[in-house]
Amino acid sequence: xxxxTIDEAPRFVGEEVTVRGWLYNKRSSGKILFxxxxxxxxxxxxxxxxxDSSPSLFADADRLNRExxxxxxxxxxxxxxxxxxxxxxxxxxxxxxxxxxxxxIELKEHTPGFLMDHRHLWMRTGRQVPILRIRDTVFRAxxxxxxxxxxxxxxxxxxxxxxxxxxxxLFEVDYFGxxxxxxQSGQLYLEATAMAxxxxxxxxxxFRAEKSKTRxxxxxxxxxxxxxxxxxxxxxxxxxEELIAYIVGAAVAERKQELDLLxxxxxxxxxxxxxxxxxxxxxxxxxxxxxxxxxxxxGDDFGAPHEVTLGEHFRKPVFIERFPxxxxxxxxxxxPSEQSRVLAADxxxxxxxxxxxxxxxxxxxxxxxxxxxxxxxxxxxxxEWYLDLRRYGSVPHSGFGLGMARTIAWICGVxxxxxxxxxxxxxxxxxx
RNA sequence: UCCUCGGUAGCUCAAUUGGUAGAGCGCUCGGCUGUUAACCGAAUGGUUGGAGGUUCGAGUCCUCCCCGAGGAGCCA
Numbered sequence: 001x002x003x004x005t006i007d008e009a010p011r012f013v014g015e016e017v018t019v020r021g022w023l024y025n026k027r028s029s030g031k032i033l034f035x036x037x038x039x040x041x042x043x044x045x046x047x048x049x050x051x052d053s054s055p056s057l058f059a060d061a062d063r064l065n066r067e068x069x070x071x072x073x074x075x076x077x078x079x080x081x082x083x084x085x086x087x088x089x090x091x092x093x094x095x096x097x098x099x100x101x102x103x104x105i106e107l108k109e110h111t112p113g114f115l116m117d118h119r120h121l122w123m124r125t126g127r128q129v130p131i132l133r134i135r136d137t138v139f140r141a142x143x144x145x146x147x148x149x150x151x152x153x154x155x156x157x158x159x160x161x162x163x164x165x166x167x168x169x170l171f172e173v174d175y176f177g178x179x180x181x182x183x184q185s186g187q188l189y190l191e192a193t194a195m196a197x198x199x200x201x202x203x204x205x206x207f208r209a210e211k212s213k214t215r216x217x218x219x220x221x222x223x224x225x226x227x228x229x230x231x232x233x234x235x236x237x238x239x240x241e242e243l244i245a246y247i248v249g250a251a252v253a254e255r256k257q258e259l260d261l262l263x264x265x266x267x268x269x270x271x272x273x274x275x276x277x278x279x280x281x282x283x284x285x286x287x288x289x290x291x292x293x294x295x296x297x298x299g300d301d302f303g304a305p306h307e308v309t310l311g312e313h314f315r316k317p318v319f320i321e322r323f324p325x326x327x328x329x330x331x332x333x334x335x336p337s338e339q340s341r342v343l344a345a346d347x348x349x350x351x352x353x354x355x356x357x358x359x360x361x362x363x364x365x366x367x368x369x370x371x372x373x374x375x376x377x378x379x380x381x382x383x384e385w386y387l388d389l390r391r392y393g394s395v396p397h398s399g400f401g402l403g404m405a406r407t408i409a410w411i412c413g414v415x416x417x418x419x420x421x422x423x424x425x426x427x428x429x430x431x432x
Numbered sequence: 433u434c435c436u437c438g439g440u441a442g443c444u445c446a447a448u449u450g451g452u453a454g455a456g457c458g459c460u461c462g463g464c465u466g467u468u469a470a471c472c473g474a475a476u477g478g479u480u481g482g483a484g485g486u487u488c489g490a491g492u493c494c495u496c497c498c499c500g501a502g503g504a505g506c507c508a
Contacts, residue, residue: 029471030464049465065459081466102442102459107469109444109457113500126469169506185508210506211433223508303504346508355508403508428499 001073007041009086013076019044019088022124023068025107033061035090036083037072040129045087046072053090061093067103067124069096112416119423120432130258131419134251135408141250142203142224142402145243151226152197156186156204161382171209171219182207185401188331188386190227191362194397195389201226203404213427214304215416216354216406220425227399233333233343233361236398237279237319240347240357243402244317245273251411264413272316272350279319280310282341288313299324308352317356319345330372332360343398353410359400366390 003018021039028034031050036043050058064070071094079087104118105125115122122128143153159175160183170181184206193200203224210217228236252259252266259266280288289296292309296302302310302320310318322341325334332342344360363369369390373380380387408420418424423432 025469027467027470028464029467032465032467034467034470036468045468047466051465079466081468083468104442104458106443106458111444111500114443116500206508208507212504212506213501214503214507217507221508301506303506358508401508406508 005041006037006039006044009042009044009076009084009088013078013086016073016075016091017088018071018073019046020071021069023064023066023070024125025066026064028062033058035061035064035070035072037070037088038124038129042084044084045082046074046090047082047087048090057090057093060095061090064095065099065102067121068098070094071096112418116418116424116429117432123422127262127414128419130255130261131408131412131414132422133258134255134262134412135404135420137251137254138247138404138408138411139203141247142201142243142404144250145246146199146201146226149199149239151199151201152193154190154193154197154200154202156183156189156193156202156225158183158205169209171207184208185223186225187227187399187401190225190399191331191386191397192389194227194229194399195393195395199226199228199231211427215418216304216409218405218417218421218424218426221417221421222404224402224404225399227397229395229397231361231398232396233345233398236359236361236400237321237345238276240359240400240402241275241277241317241319244277244347244356244407245275247407248273248411259412262412262414264411269411274316277317277319277347278314279321279345280314281321282323285310285320299326301327302346302348304352304354307348307354310348311350311352315350317350318348320348321345328360330376330378331362331369333363334368349406349410351410351413353406355403356406356410357400357402359398361396361398364390364394364396366394 001016001018003020004012006019006021019037019039021037024036024038024043026033026035033048035046035048037046048058048061072088072090073092074088074090076086076088078085103121105121123132146153159173159180161180170184173180173182186202186204186206190200190202201224203222205220206223207220209219228239231239248269252270256266283298286296286298289306289309294306294309296306322335323344325340325342328342328344332344335341335343342360346355347357348354349356363372366387369387370380373383405417405420409417412420414420418426
């Protein structure tokens with residue numbers, strides 16, 4: 001007799017096996033008892049009927065409450081009446097622990113606030129398990145993609161003395177009496193690392209003290225960032241679309257069952273990521289939005305409704321290219337053919353999931369970088385080390401940052417990114 | 433920071449014009465041999481978010497505060 005995980009069950013039909021997990025739900029009908037047992041890999045139905053099992057086993061099982069931890073032994077049978085088509089005829093149950101109180105998360109409706117207060121328990125139920133398993137696949141796919149292309153995995157510091165962008169959205173911490181900040185992006189550090197290693201990436205947490213309260217924002221979220229020496233603007237965008245197509249392909253290939261549980265249309269997903277992705281000049285995107293009835297003009301950033309319109313129009317991720325200089329940070333390289341624009345592109349997700357990627361070619365000369373710092377009234381002193389990268393063997397280089405939670409939300413088809421991370425950090429939510 | 437909606441039993445929600453706070457689910461007990469968020473019956477369960485005010489009388493009206501949800505701005 002062997003111990004198996006529930007996702008392996010179909011391979012062991014006819015055999016006696018042991019499953020270790022928790023009681024997800026229980027239904028009884030007089031002399032027959034159905035125990036839904038979950039173990040993190042899936043849910044399987046266990047069956048007990050009184051004439052076929054000992055009265056004491058039946059009575060003990062009948063008393064169990066949801067989320068009792070159990071070790072269950074029985075014989076696997078195919079049965080079309082069982083969810084999943086396979087069930088366990090139970091011979092023995094070892095109760096590891098019985099809950100001291102009724103499990104707070106019912107299988108009926110709850111409000112988001114209640115669920116988030118009980119996130120540590122909510123994550124055991126329903127859609128949360130498949131979402132978190134898909135998250136795992138997406139993280140692994142990102143690492144596979146970069147590894148296969150010769151990128152070196154690296155790290156950026158979480159505690160920083162400099163800010164990449166403004167200081168208003170930084171979390172400040174006390175660092176032995178000095179001010180330090182939680183990083184908003186590893187980019188500047190990755191640029192340094194790329195000059196040492198060529199092509200680098202990391203997946204790390206970043207922090208934004210924005211008082212945003214939307215379905216697309218967290219104060220702590222994970223970003224996959226890449227930085228490539230000798231990559232120009234076009235190389236950068238090509239890499240990004242290939243990455244996105246790779247991730248979605250991996251998720252559909254490895255997590256079809258979970259995506260089906262989430263009722264995600266995987267055909268549609270795969271169609272969306274067929275290459276290449278459309279590229280639209282910022283000015284043309286503004287025109288397109290104006291024609292669709294939006295009140296935007298050149299120089300405006302896109303809001304959520306604009307991103308929805310762009311998604312509906314292209315039905316694919318779409319690059320918005322060459323933003324006006326004023327809209328973007330100091331480290332982006334200007335377009336040589338039009339000095340008022342930068343060689344930067346945002347990749348907007350379809351279906352209203354917002355901006356997935358922000359990327360650009362970086363400024364690579366000392367003169368231009370110093371000028372742009374000055375233009376934005378930024379002190380050069382904290383950036384001296386960054387300026388050094390342009391003093392010693394500077395090369396054209398590019399990079400981007402991919403928001404993991406938004407990517408996962410889009411792949412899963414879930415409306416709110418708080419469900420795509422085990423413990424979301426939001427405005428007014430630091431617990432559990 | 434701003435806008436909108438909300439806060440009533442452990443959970444999800446009702447409560448007519450200001451007039452006796454109620455249901456479903458969960459827990460508990462009972463019934464049922466194929467359930468699929470099982471079903472049927474019974475019982476349990478309340479400082480109506482907080483403070484103040486108006487009134488003979490406030491869950492309901494007014495003021496302030498707290499909390500939650502959705503959105504805007506900002507961003508990935």
